[in-house]
Amino acid sequence: xxxxxxxxxxxxxxxxxxxxxxxxxxxxxxxxxxxxxxxxxxxxxxxxxxxxxxxxxxxxxxxxxxxxxxxxxxxxxxxxxxxxxxxxxxxxxxxxxxxxxxxxxxxxxxxxxxxxxxxxxxxxxxxxxxxxxxxxxxxxxxxxxxxxxxxxxxxxxxxxxxxxxxxxxxxxxxxxxxxxxxxxxxxxxxxxxxxxxxxxxxxxxxxxxxxxxxxxxxxxxxxxxxxxxxxxxxxxxxxxxxxxxxxxxxxxxxxxxxxxxxxxxxxxxxxxxxxxxxxxxxxxxxxxxxxxxxxxxxxxxxxxxxxxxxxxxxxxxxxxxxxxxxxxxxxxxxxxxxxxxxx
Numbered sequence: 001x002x003x004x005x006x007x008x009x010x011x012x013x014x015x016x017x018x019x020x021x022x023x024x025x026x027x028x029x030x031x032x033x034x035x036x037x038x039x040x041x042x043x044x045x046x047x048x049x050x051x052x053x054x055x056x057x058x059x060x061x062x063x064x065x066x067x068x069x070x071x072x073x074x075x076x077x078x079x080x081x082x083x084x085x086x087x088x089x090x091x092x093x094x095x096x097x098x099x100x101x102x103x104x105x106x107x108x109x110x111x112x113x114x115x116x117x118x119x120x121x122x123x124x125x126x127x128x129x130x131x132x133x134x135x136x137x138x139x140x141x142x143x144x145x146x147x148x149x150x151x152x153x154x155x156x157x158x159x160x161x162x163x164x165x166x167x168x169x170x171x172x173x174x175x176x177x178x179x180x181x182x183x184x185x186x187x188x189x190x191x192x193x194x195x196x197x198x199x200x201x202x203x204x205x206x207x208x209x210x211x212x213x214x215x216x217x218x219x220x221x222x223x224x225x226x227x228x229x230x231x232x233x234x235x236x237x238x239x240x241x242x243x244x245x246x247x248x249x250x251x252x253x254x255x256x257x258x259x260x261x262x263x264x265x266x267x268x269x270x271x272x273x274x275x276x277x278x279x280x281x282x283x284x285x286x287x288x289x290x291x292x293x294x295x296x297x298x299x300x301x302x303x304x305x306x307x308x309x310x311x312x313x314x315x316x317x318x319x320x321x322x323x324x325x326x327x328x329x330x331x332x333x334x335x336x337x338x339x340x341x342x343x
Contacts, residue, residue, distance in 0.1 A: 003040050005033050012039070034058075053158075060154075060161040067154055068131070068169050073314075076131065077102050077252060078110040078166050080185045081117025081176030083141075091208045092120045095176055098206070098245045099124025105249060110169060112162075113143040113153060117176045122146035133165045163188060172202040172252045177213035186217075193238050196330050199262055200337055202255045203239040204248045214241050234331030237338075257341040260318055265307045267294070269325040272318040273340070277301065281343040282321075288339065292332045297324025 003009055016035050020028045041054055079099070085092050099109050099121035109125040111118035113132030122130045123146055132147035134155040147153045156162040166185065167173070173189050175182055186205075192198035205214040218241065225231045242248050260272040277285075286299050293299070302320040321340070325333065 001043075003036055003043070005036055009036075056157055057161055060156055060158065061164070064133075064154060064161070064165045067152055068165070071108060071152075074108050075106070075171035075256070076108045076110050076169055077172045077174055078170040079117070079121045079174045079176070080112070080178060080182045081121075082178035082182060083112070083114040083116040083118060084179070085116035085120070085176070087120070091176055091211070092117070094206065094208060094245055095120035096124040098174070098248060099126075099130075101245055101249050102252075103129040105253065107171070107252070110166060111147075112166075112181075113147045113155075114141050115144055117178065119144035119146070131169075133162050135159060135162055167192065167198055170201060172204065172255070174202075174204045174206055174248055174252075175214075176206050177211070183217075190235075190238060193334075194235055194330055196327055200330065200334050202252045204251045205239055205241045206245070206248050207241070207243050209243045211243060232329070232331060234329055234335070237331040237334045254341060255337070258343070259337050259340055261315070263308070265305050267324070268305075269323040269327075270302075270305060270308065271321040271323065271337075271340070272315055273321065274318065276319040277321070277340065277343060285336070285339060289332065289336050292323075292326055292329055292336065294324045294326050297326075299323050 001009070001012070003012065007013055016032055019035075020031060025031045038054075041051060079095070081091075081095060085095070095117045101124075102109055103125040108129045108131060109121050110131040110133060111121050113122075113134035118132075122132065122144055125146075127146050127150055130146055130150065130152065132143055132150060132153040134141065134143050134147075134153065136155055136157050142148070143150075143153055143155075154165065156165075163185075167189060173185075175186050186203075189198070189203055193200060193203065205217075207214050218236075221231060221236070226233065240251050242251060256274075258273050258275055258277075260274050262269060262271045264270070282299065282301060289299070300322050302322045304316055304318075304320065305322075308315070323336075
């Protein structure tokens with residue numbers, strides 16, 4: 001039987017409908033498609049390993065949503081850095097202090113749950129403000145003491161599921177010096193923000209005073225990637241380098257001074273604000289950022305659009321900016337958000 005995601009599967013749709021009626025589920029139209037997808041996968045000549053991958057991925061994503069769900073209204077900062085950093089290194093103390101200051105400012109932290117920088121950040125934030133997204137490795141990686149037994153600890157089989165949790169749940173990302181994994185996460189985050197596959201957020205690179213880790217990294221970008229035309233100058237607006245914990249926290253706080261969140265409705269970018277902009281500020285934004293608009297596009301204030309009202313009632317009271325954004329230069333979009341926050 002050739003199954004379809006649209007209705008028209010006869011007895012199969014009837015059976016799924018009866019099953020959904022027996023079990024209370026939210027958004028049954030989506031659950032129905034998930035069931036159809038599983039049945040179609042079973043019909044196809046997939047090898048057992050492929051089906052196991054699909055099965056494990058779904059289970060890991062479900063558990064991720066369950067663990068993070070109760071904390072959706074709390075901003076979280078995902079922090080990366082070397083698992084090999086020892087407690088006697090200055091940068092370890094910075095990471096612990098960073099976790100502490102984030103918790104004091106009302107943020108929760110998300111780490112890879114291991115040692116080194118991850119352990120330091122969780123120590124600083126404490127167990128009640130910490131999430132851990134651990135990975136199962138051939139060599140055993142135990143969760144650090146702050147997260148061991150913590151209900152907000154998740155252990156993944158697949159790196160790609162873990163990456164989703166790191167970035168999907170983050171309001172900001174901070175990176176201390178580290179190895180391949182740290183650099184991988186830095187590039188992953190930059191790529192997603194640069195291409196608009198992840199909404200803008202602070203990406204803060206933290207080094208100790210006098211440290212050269214991130215400055216050398218940026219110099220490579222400038223000397224090789226920018227010089228060869230592989231990057232645009234505005235891409236450098238997507239991250240900030242600092243060498244103090246206070247500056248790192250300030251970068252995150254400043255980003256959310258007025259900017260709240262965003263979404264797309266049709267081809268329009270809707271930016272939610274925690275406070276309204278003045279007419280003068282709006283005119284200045286139009287003049288400074290006309291280059292990021294579609295031909296004939298505009299920037300204007302608005303109340304929630306009708307398309308938002310059904311599924312985002314918690315944001316109903318927030319003022320909006322509607323932007324006919326060309327979805328090309330996300331470095332300039334970051335500059336636009338910075339300008340919003342500067343008024």
